[in-house]
Amino acid sequence: MGDGKPSRMSFPSQATARGVGRSPDISCPAASTAQDVLVGKEAEILEHIARPAIAATIWKRKPTVDFQKWVDGLGRGHLPALRVILPVEQAESAVQAACDVKHLEPGPERDMLASDIGALAYIFGTIMDARSLQIRLDVCLGAMCPKFHLDNVTARLLCTYRGPGTQYVLEAEQNRSSCHSQLATGDVAIFKGHKWPSEEACSLLHRSPSMQHGTGPRLLLVIDAVDCPVQGASTNTF
Ligand SMILES: [Fe+2]
Numbered sequence: 001m002g003d004g005k006p007s008r009m010s011f012p013s014q015a016t017a018r019g020v021g022r023s024p025d026i027s028c029p030a031a032s033t034a035q036d037v038l039v040g041k042e043a044e045i046l047e048h049i050a051r052p053a054i055a056a057t058i059w060k061r062k063p064t065v066d067f068q069k070w071v072d073g074l075g076r077g078h079l080p081a082l083r084v085i086l087p088v089e090q091a092e093s094a095v096q097a098a099c100d101v102k103h104l105e106p107g108p109e110r111d112m113l114a115s116d117i118g119a120l121a122y123i124f125g126t127i128m129d130a131r132s133l134q135i136r137l138d139v140c141l142g143a144m145c146p147k148f149h150l151d152n153v154t155a156r157l158l159c160t161y162r163g164p165g166t167q168y169v170l171e172a173e174q175n176r177s178s179c180h181s182q183l184a185t186g187d188v189a190i191f192k193g194h195k196w197p198s199e200e201a202c203s204l205l206h207r208s209p210s211m212q213h214g215t216g217p218r219l220l221l222v223i224d225a226v227d228c229p230v231q232g233a234s235t236n237t238f
Pocket residue numbers: 145149150151206237238
């Protein structure tokens with residue numbers, strides 16, 4: 001990748017950084033509650049997380065058949081794991097290094113995974129005005145955070161590459177299963193957290209999905225900003 005900009009994505013919808021470049025907008029009049037979810041088929045939907053009343057933005061994506069087959073077919077011992085704090089432009093190479101550790105054969109799908117994470121790091125870093133990020137690529141063997149919650153961060157990007165996606169719900173409806181929504185595999189979401197710089201309260205919660213028997217571990221990307229205007233030090237896993 002080299003310059004930290006999106007170069008190649010692993011999914012049909014091409015991510016670009018067009019129009020992505022604002023810091024969280026703290027000058028707008030505060031809404032009383034942030035609870036709305038914006039969903040779109042282009043990467044640009046993600047930047048609307050900065051708007052008042054918005055609790056989450058979701059970029060709907062459909063992984064290519066070859067990529068999903070590749071990642072679903074990886075044995076548990078070959079799933080790359082990562083937990084680092086680094087400059088945005090080093091995200092892709094860090095994923096490649098994590099793949100080397102697990103002796104993953106070079107190939108187009110491995111490159112797609114690395115370049116996709118590099119692109120998502122660039123997009124999230126630009127939205128959050130952060131030059132450094134905490135990036136986790138977690139191999140989840142169980143529901144790490146089974147209770148609905150709000151993260152103790154400014155905002156968090158999530159993408160599940162393998163397995164079921166994160167579930168979310170309005171706080172007032174968390175006990176009504178019919179009101180629960182769920183990200184699809186490959187979707188990218190940004191959720192506001194406790195430390196979002198606004199007077200409004202965020203009432204959208206999320207949680208890990210329950211694991212389905214026989215599907216193997218999930219592969220989950222989590223990105224937090226570590227040097228944006230309001231630091232969101234991450235201590236919990238979702
Ligand atoms: Fe979480």
